[in-house]
Amino acid sequence: MTLLSQIIQYAISGITSGSIYAIVGICWSTVFLISGVMNFATGEFVMLGGMLTWVFFDAGLGLAYAVILAITCTVLIAILLERIVIRPVRYPTEMTYMLITIASASVIKGIILITCGSETRTVKPFIEIEPINILGATLIPQAIVVTGVLVIVTLGLLWFFNYTLFGKALRASSINQIAASLIGVDVSKFRLFCFGLAGALGALAGIVITPIAFTGYNIGLMAALKGLVVAIVGGWSIGGTVLAGLALGLVEGFVAGFISTGWKDALALSIMVLFLIFQTIDFSRRRRKIFP
Amino acid sequence: MKEDGRFKTNIPWLIFLTAIIVLPIIVRSNYIVSVMFFVAIYGMLSIGMGLLMGQAGLFSLAHPTWFGLGAYIPGILSARGIIPPLPGIFVGAICVALIAYIVGAPVLRLRGFYLACATFAIILIAQVVAAQLTNLTGGPEGLVGIPALSLGGFVFKTDLHFYYLSWAFCLGCYWFCSNLINSRIGCAMKSFHDSEVASQSIGVNVAKYKLQIFILTAVMASFAGSIFCFYLRFAVPDSFGFPLLVELLMMIIIGGVGHLRGPLTGTFVVLWLTELIHGYLGKIFPVMTSEVDAIFFGILIIIVLIFMPRGLTGWIDQLINLGRKLYDRFRGSTT
Numbered sequence: 001m002t003l004l005s006q007i008i009q010y011a012i013s014g015i016t017s018g019s020i021y022a023i024v025g026i027c028w029s030t031v032f033l034i035s036g037v038m039n040f041a042t043g044e045f046v047m048l049g050g051m052l053t054w055v056f057f058d059a060g061l062g063l064a065y066a067v068i069l070a071i072t073c074t075v076l077i078a079i080l081l082e083r084i085v086i087r088p089v090r091y092p093t094e095m096t097y098m099l100i101t102i103a104s105a106s107v108i109k110g111i112i113l114i115t116c117g118s119e120t121r122t123v124k125p126f127i128e129i130e131p132i133n134i135l136g137a138t139l140i141p142q143a144i145v146v147t148g149v150l151v152i153v154t155l156g157l158l159w160f161f162n163y164t165l166f167g168k169a170l171r172a173s174s175i176n177q178i179a180a181s182l183i184g185v186d187v188s189k190f191r192l193f194c195f196g197l198a199g200a201l202g203a204l205a206g207i208v209i210t211p212i213a214f215t216g217y218n219i220g221l222m223a224a225l226k227g228l229v230v231a232i233v234g235g236w237s238i239g240g241t242v243l244a245g246l247a248l249g250l251v252e253g254f255v256a257g258f259i260s261t262g263w264k265d266a267l268a269l270s271i272m273v274l275f276l277i278f279q280t281i282d283f284s285r286r287r288r289k290i291f292p
Numbered sequence: 293m294k295e296d297g298r299f300k301t302n303i304p305w306l307i308f309l310t311a312i313i314v315l316p317i318i319v320r321s322n323y324i325v326s327v328m329f330f331v332a333i334y335g336m337l338s339i340g341m342g343l344l345m346g347q348a349g350l351f352s353l354a355h356p357t358w359f360g361l362g363a364y365i366p367g368i369l370s371a372r373g374i375i376p377p378l379p380g381i382f383v384g385a386i387c388v389a390l391i392a393y394i395v396g397a398p399v400l401r402l403r404g405f406y407l408a409c410a411t412f413a414i415i416l417i418a419q420v421v422a423a424q425l426t427n428l429t430g431g432p433e434g435l436v437g438i439p440a441l442s443l444g445g446f447v448f449k450t451d452l453h454f455y456y457l458s459w460a461f462c463l464g465c466y467w468f469c470s471n472l473i474n475s476r477i478g479c480a481m482k483s484f485h486d487s488e489v490a491s492q493s494i495g496v497n498v499a500k501y502k503l504q505i506f507i508l509t510a511v512m513a514s515f516a517g518s519i520f521c522f523y524l525r526f527a528v529p530d531s532f533g534f535p536l537l538v539e540l541l542m543m544i545i546i547g548g549v550g551h552l553r554g555p556l557t558g559t560f561v562v563l564w565l566t567e568l569i570h571g572y573l574g575k576i577f578p579v580m581t582s583e584v585d586a587i588f589f590g591i592l593i594i595i596v597l598i599f600m601p602r603g604l605t606g607w608i609d610q611l612i613n614l615g616r617k618l619y620d621r622f623r624g625s626t627t
Contacts, residue, residue, distance in 0.1 A: 088598045089597060094404055095408070098408060102538065103542075103591075103597075105590075106538055107587050107590035217583075225413070263420065263424060265420055269413035270413070272409065276399075276410050277410070280402060
């Protein structure tokens with residue numbers, strides 16, 4: 001394997017995982033911007049998507065039905081989460097929301113562990129064509145599916161948020177909830193919608209990645225964290241999140257390929273910590289000292 | 293008047309102290325003693341975290357890392373024969389304080405949720421580092437060959453020895469923290485918990501106090517980690533990660549962060565509930581891992597956060613107040 005083909009190979013795997021990070025990052029930002037909830041159960045939506053698809057597929061349903069059923073179930077679970085767990089909180093603070101979603105994430109995880117077992121699962125690839133050879137690197141068809149899903153999701157959401165009345169109202173209520181509710185926007189319904197949307201997107205991400213990377217009951221945490229990193233670095237916007245996701249995927253792909261796979265997870269998190277610290281530095285301070 | 297007030301508040305404290313000392317003499321059960329040992333160890337962690345969250349309002353989640361570092365540093369030093377175990381504990385605490393300073397100085401500039409994210413990331417980074425530096429830490433298989441803890445000629449061997457050691461440290465931490473809350477630093481903490489801008493404007497050095505309290509709780513966690521490590525004489529990276537964090541959060545939330553006794557109560561309740569769950573449900577579910585416990589405790593956290601946001605101790609205080617009011621009204625109506 002030459003260096004060039006190696007580079008292409010790592011880039012392909014990086015973009016594939018980067019697409020997933022980007023979708024999960026969008027899940028985080030939709031929920032956070034509308035409701036102010038840091039939803040740590042996002043990773044469990046990803047896990048639920050993959051595991052439920054496997055469950056329905058294993059029960060003898062067709063792949064398409066399994067996918068649709070899995071997404072529907074995850075959306076229902078996300079909506080129930082909002083209704084049962086998040087809405088009744090009496091003294092809502094960022095921290096209460098964070099703790100309560102961490103708790104619900106561990107409940108979901110535990111239930112899946114009991115019902116589906118601790119083995120890793122997989123389903124067959126969605127399109128069955130031969131792997132494509134590019135300069136010695138192999139492009140598996142599922143990678144095209146994953147990237148395609150990212151493109152569709154991004155374009156769809158951009159259209160939705162910019163060109164439909166509902167999407168514009170959502171953006172308005174993310175900017176200022178009180179003002180939005182004053183002009184007749186039902187903000188609490190929007191929260192429900194955003195949880196549903198996050199559930200659907202998370203499940204979609206979990207489903208398309210399942211044929212490549214095996215799914216299991218415990219993939220949720222890492223998926224959630226990668227999504228969080230991407231959402232924070234991307235500045236909570238769709239475009240930024242997608243760019244950050246792809247960049248993180250590429251960096252991780254090269255690090256995993258050329259250095260070591262073990263350090264891959266630490267890399268993403270250190271990027272987030274450094275980014276957050278970097279943001280707190282006030283670069284104008286020095287100038288102010290010179291010109292008081 | 294002041295002396296009188298002090299004497300009054302000390303009575304429950306003395307009862308508690310005697311109960312802790314007498315408990316292993318009355319109940320000669322190794323099982324109860326070992327569970328109470330873990331209550332003390334986790335109690336030290338949760339008191340520190342409760343102090344950070346409840347009093348200072350710093351949502352730092354890095355406690356499992358300090359716990360792990362407190363276990364690994366003396367563990368490695370004594371397993372290599374560089375420093376004997378007991379001085380190793382203090383060397384470990386100093387190292388942890390230094391690391392907490394280096395980490396805390398930039399990270400504590402973050403606020404609220406972002407602080408939580410950054411410290412959460414630190415836990416996982418530390419775990420990856422511990423698993424990857426195989427020739428130093430033993431990697432994911434764990435650190436082995438840690439010698440027994442000894443003080444002079446006395447070797448800590450049985451659960452009973454560790455019970456007294458851990459409770460001495462735990463009660464020391466509790467006493468220290470409860471004094472701290474009523475001191476100048478405690479008042480400063482309360483003020484910047486309520487409003488950072490306001491406390492800065494009256495001259496409180498918020499950044500300094502934040503860093504001090506952060507390092508202090510890190511050192512407490514490090515002591516807990518050292519004792520834990522010399523008790524098990526074994527350390528794996530997995531025991532200082534996300535599950536430990538969830539357990540700690542559970543203890544703090546269930547106990548309530550309004551007062552220092554909250555986290556300790558929470559620790560007691562959570563650990564004994566875990567034992568009960570394992571005892572009764574072990575027969576029903578084939579695998580009783582920490583993830584299965586997490587179902588029950590997750591539901592418990594949700595219920596506590598929704599129905600009693602001030603935790604178990606806050607709820608009991610409310611009940612007592614209610615009872616007092618009813619009693620007063622009853623007396624008022626009869627006379």
